[in-house]
Amino acid sequence: MATLMPVDRDHDDALREAAAHRGMKLVKSRRRKPGAGDYGKYGLTDTGGQALLGIGDNGLTATADDVRRYLRKAEGSTWAASADVTPVRLPPRPVVEKAEEEESAETIVAARKPRQVQQVKEREPEPEPKPEPEPEPEPELRVRPAVKGDLKAVAALLDAQHSESVSADRFDALRRSGGGVLVADRGGVIGCVAWHLILGLHAPPIGRITAIVVDRATRRRGVGRAMFDAAVAAMVDQGCGSVEAVGAIAVRNANGFYRAVGLGQEGYRFVRDVGE
Structure with missing residues (x-):
């Protein structure tokens, strides 16, 4: 006991x-x-x-x-x-099918596995943009004597009422009289200038510019001055002691252009038509 x-x-x-x-x-x-x-x-x-x-x-x-x-x-x-x-006992665990038990066990194992950190693939640097091709250099401006192949381009530059009068015969006549036609060429004709000589009894010949025009898209780029200087040089070679220009030429603000290249206004010009 x-x-x-x-x-x-x-x-x-x-x-x-x-x-x-x-x-x-x-x-x-x-x-x-x-x-x-x-x-x-x-x-x-x-x-x-x-x-x-x-x-x-x-x-x-x-x-x-x-x-x-x-x-x-x-x-x-x-x-x-x-x-x-005594505290209430928990009810017995219900019978679970084997497949359900395996599935539950797999779920628990998966939940306990450490979460894998997804590796973030580094973003590949974007390729540098290809450099834009440099624009082709603008063709060099050339002022040269006009040839017969330039007739259409010269006619298109001149006033419509005069374009039909442009011909190879007129080109030849200007050259025979000591005058000439020059064109400004920059990959194509973009301007033209014409002149002739005025012979005097008491003074050296006078060089007169009778037409000068530049394509509208290429104005104010020095094309007109380059043609004027070339024409003056040609007239000096022909013995001209002075150069004049007619104001009524198919160029916008022609008088301002002539003053800019060094011409001054002098005297009057009297004209009368005598043709039929």
Whole structure:
């Protein structure tokens, strides 16, 4: 037979817990002075407060050993009461099909695997744009004597009312008289200038510019001045001591152009038509 443990305050909690597991409640005396009343005594009641052990009219009467003996004797008959105070048990796990168990296990393993960090592929640098091809250099401007193959281009540059009069015969006549026609060529004819000589009795020949025109798309780029200078050089070679220009030439702002190249206005020009 097992010996009973001596009464000790440290065992109060153990007694109280043992009683609770058997559906009982441990009652301990509230006396604090030894020898007074039911000091150190215990009692047991059921969950409803009904006295089971050591509950007297004059106080508590059971010792700790009495409580232990009672609890041991009542151990076999208190399982039902113990079940009332034991926490509710979880229902049994339902039967799971093997396929479902494997799927669940795979899900758990996948969840526990460390998440792989997706490697971000470095963006390849964009290819440098190909340099735009440099524009082809503009053809060099040449001022040269006109030839018969330039007739159409010269006619297109001149006023419409005069374009039909441009012919190879007129080119030849100007050359025979000491005059001439020059064209400005930059990959094609873009301008023309014509002149002739005026012979005098009392003075050297006078060089007269009778037509000078530049294509509208290429004006104000020095083309007119280049043709004027070339024509003056040709007239000087023919012995001209002065150069003049007729203001009524098919060039916009002709007078301003002539002043810009160094010509000054002098005298008057009197004209009368004598043709039929």
